[in-house]
Every structure is written in C-alpha cells, then in structure tokens.
Amino acid sequence: xxxxxxxxxxxxxxxxxLCSQKARLGFxxxxxxxxxxxxxxxxxxxxxQNLSPEHLAINSKGQVPTLVHNGEPVYDAHxxxxxxxxxxxxxxxxxxxxxxxxxxxxxxxxxxxxxxxxRRLGTTFGTAIPVLTLPILAKLLxxxxxxxxxxxxxxxxxxxxxxLFMRLRExxxxxxxxxxxxxxxxxxxxxxxxxxGNLAEFGGPWLLGDFxxxxxxxxxxxxxxxxxxLEAALQDPAVPHLSGYWERLQSRPSYAEGVTKWHDPGWxxxxxxxxxIVPSPLLDDVRRxxxxx
Numbered sequence: 001x002x003x004x005x006x007x008x009x010x011x012x013x014x015x016x017x018l019c020s021q022k023a024r025l026g027f028x029x030x031x032x033x034x035x036x037x038x039x040x041x042x043x044x045x046x047x048x049q050n051l052s053p054e055h056l057a058i059n060s061k062g063q064v065p066t067l068v069h070n071g072e073p074v075y076d077a078h079x080x081x082x083x084x085x086x087x088x089x090x091x092x093x094x095x096x097x098x099x100x101x102x103x104x105x106x107x108x109x110x111x112x113x114x115x116x117x118x119r120r121l122g123t124t125f126g127t128a129i130p131v132l133t134l135p136i137l138a139k140l141l142x143x144x145x146x147x148x149x150x151x152x153x154x155x156x157x158x159x160x161x162x163x164l165f166m167r168l169r170e171x172x173x174x175x176x177x178x179x180x181x182x183x184x185x186x187x188x189x190x191x192x193x194x195x196x197g198n199l200a201e202f203g204g205p206w207l208l209g210d211f212x213x214x215x216x217x218x219x220x221x222x223x224x225x226x227x228x229x230l231e232a233a234l235q236d237p238a239v240p241h242l243s244g245y246w247e248r249l250q251s252r253p254s255y256a257e258g259v260t261k262w263h264d265p266g267w268x269x270x271x272x273x274x275x276x277i278v279p280s281p282l283l284d285d286v287r288r289x290x291x292x293x
Contacts, residue, residue, distance in 0.1 A: 002071030003058055009034040009084065010068040012058055014041050014050075015262040018129060019077035019115055021220040023065040024262070026081030028254035029216065031092035039064050042152040043137050043165050045266065046144040051155050061117075061158050078110050081213050095213045102208045105198065109207070112191060113217035117160060122184030125191030129221050131184035132228045132282075134173040139270040141169040185282065185289055192239050193293035199241035205248055219249045223259050227271055229280030238290040 011027070011034045013020035027034050039055055041064065042048035049055055050062045058073065059066045067074040067083065074083045085095040097103050113126040122131045141149055149169045156162040167175065195207060195218060202209040207218060225231050234242040249255060 003068045003073055005068050005071045007033075007035040008070055010037060011035070011065060011080075012037045012039050012055070012068070013065040014039050014044070015264045016044065016267040017041065017064050018133075018220050018224055020065045021223070021259050021262070022077035022216050023067065023080045024258035025216045025219060025254050026077075026084060026095065026213070028258045029093045029095060029211070029252075030084055030088060032084055032088060034067075042149075042156065043161075043168075044140050044264070046148045046152070048152065051152060056157065062156060063158070076114065076116075078114050078213065078217070081216060082110070085213070093211050095211070095216070097208055097210065097212055102202075102210075102212075105208055106212055106214055109214035109217060112194075113214070113221065117158065120183075122180045122182075122187055125187055125194075125221070126217075128184040128187035128191070129224050131176070131180060132188070132230065132280075133224060134168060134176060135274050136227070136267065136270050137165070138168040138173040139274055140266060141165060142172070143266075144169070146170075185286060189286060189289040189293050192233065192242060192290065195245075196239040196241045199245055204241070204245065207245075215249065218245075219252070219255055220259065222246050222249060223255075227267075229275045229278065230283055230286055232279055232283055233286045233290065236287050236290050238287070238293075 009027070009032060011023060013023055013036070015038065039049045040047060041050050042062075050059075050064065056062055058068065059075065063075075065077055065080060067080040069083065069087070074080050081095060097106050112124055114124075115126045115130060119127050121127050146169065149166065153162045153166050156165070198207050198214075206212065207214045222231070222234060225233065231246075233239075234246050236242075
C-alpha cells in the first residue's frame with residue numbers, strides 16, 4: 001500500500017542522525033527539493049516520534065531516514081541517494097560513476113559505508129562509526145528518566161537496538177565489550193587507509209576522481225569523527241591525502257546546509273560534557289593503528 005504523500009520526494013529524517021545526514025547531502029548535491037519530516041529519535045530525546053504508530057507505518061523498524069517517492073518507501077541512506085540519482089540523473093551532481101572500474105569501487109564503498117543492522121557492530125567502516133558514537137548516546141539516554149527509557153524500549157521493534165539502548169542507559173558506554181571497540185577501531189583505520197589509497201590512485205580531488213556517493217559517505221563520517229574527538233586522525237602522516245580532502249568536503253555548500261545547519265543543542269552539549277575541547281583518549285590508539293594499515 002502506498003504511503004500518503006503530497007510532494008514527489010518526502011524525507012523522514014533526524015537532525016544528528018548520521019544516515020539522515022547522508023540522505024540530506026544527496027538531495028542537496030542533486031539540487032532536488034524534498035518535503036521534510038523531522039523525526040526525533042528515542043535514543044536522543046524522551047519526546048520521540050520514531051516509535052509512534054504513524055512513523056512505524058512508514059518505517060516498521062522505527063528508523064530514519066526513509067524516503068517516500070510518489071508514495072513508495074525507500075529505506076537506507078545509501079539506497080535513497082542512489083535512488084534519487086537514478087531517478088534524476090541529469091539534475092545536479094551525477095553521484096554514481098559511469099566508468100566500470102569506478103562503478104566497482106563505488107559499489108564497494110556503498111557496502112563498506114552502510115549502517116546495516118544485519119552486520120555486527122564494528123566489523124565494517126560503516127558500523128564502526130556508530131560504535132564510537134555510543135558515549136554520546138549514553139549521555140543522552142542518561143538525561144532521560146529510567147522509566148521513560150524502559151517504556152520506550154519496550155515498544156522498540158528492533159531487539160538489538162532495544163537491548164543496546166537499555167544497556168547504555170543502565171551502564172553507560174564503558175561496558176562495551178573490548179572486542180567490539182577493538183574491531184571498530186581496526187575497521188575505522190582500514191577504511192581511512194583505503195580512502196587515502198583511492199585519493200592517491202585517482203589523484204583526487206574526490207575519492208574516485210569525480211564527486212560521488214562515496215564522498216557523501218565520507219562527508220558525514222568525517223563529521224562524526226569530529227564529533228567524537230577523532231578529527232585529528234585525518235591529519236596523520238600515515239594518511240597524507242585525507243587532510244586536504246576533508247577541507248574540500250567541508251567547503252562544499254551541501255556540508256553546511258545538510259549537516260552543520262541541523263546541529264541539535266542536546267547532542268552538542270553532550271559532546272561538550274564528554275570531551276569538551278580535548279581530543280578523544282582513543283586518538284593515540286587510532287594513529288598507531290593507521291601506521292599498520
């Protein structure tokens with residue numbers, strides 16, 4: 001059954017959601033308009049919308065982003081961006097390469113950067129970034145009454161997320177199994193080294209030469225590294241091409257319009273409370289690992 005719609009593209013998204021950032025960036029790079037439905041998530045605020053019956057009718061997992069294109073839903077940020085690129089190939093940037101070798105690499109980044117609940121946290125570049133975000137989520141959940149979190153989680157449709165959020169509320173991020181963090185740091189560094197290698201291979205200015213969906217992934221992920229106090233890893237001599245690349249990503253108009261414009265005061269204050277202006281204590285470990293990849 002088609003979902004009610006008023007505009008060709010309607011996007012259900014959350015301000016600080018990493019995947020929502022990717023979807024907004026895709027629309028901005030394509031120069032396509034969308035009707036915005038901002039959905040606050042239960043891990044960020046007790047007054048959430050993602051577990052409402054109305055939103056669950058649009059996304060049965062209670063997740064964002066969801067694109068509704070002429071009444072038909074499209075799930076997952078990477079699939080959303082590729083969908084709008086295929087639907088309007090001549091609008092704005094062409095976000096999927098046309099040459100076969102670059103298409104193969106684009107597909108690798110499509111899979112590598114995806115946040116997919118079917119993959120164990122920390123085992124890929126896309127699932128490593130959320131592991132590093134867990135202290136922020138723990139802080140936001142700590143600000144919510146335990147009874148409220150328990151009530152919200154009791155109706156969360158995804159068992160893995162329900163259990164994770166309850167554990168974060170009860171014990172904080174420090175109780176994360178060491179092997180999960182170890183795997184996430186290795187996956188992160190492997191992804192950064194691969195990106196550095198692609199920039200060297202194609203000579204820039206973008207990951208695969210021309211701007212693509214892979215760069216949208218990196219724009220959102222590098223911003224998240226900034227959030228968690230690991231941005232300095234992008235200046236490490238082991239990955240010499242990433243520093244200038246990150247500067248170029250931040251200079252694109254879509255970065256301010258699709259990412260920093262959507263900063264949430266609660267999220268920002270949690271970052272300040274956890275790290276302040278001090279780099280993450282994981283930074284030295286990340287730099288050491290970069291030199292082995």
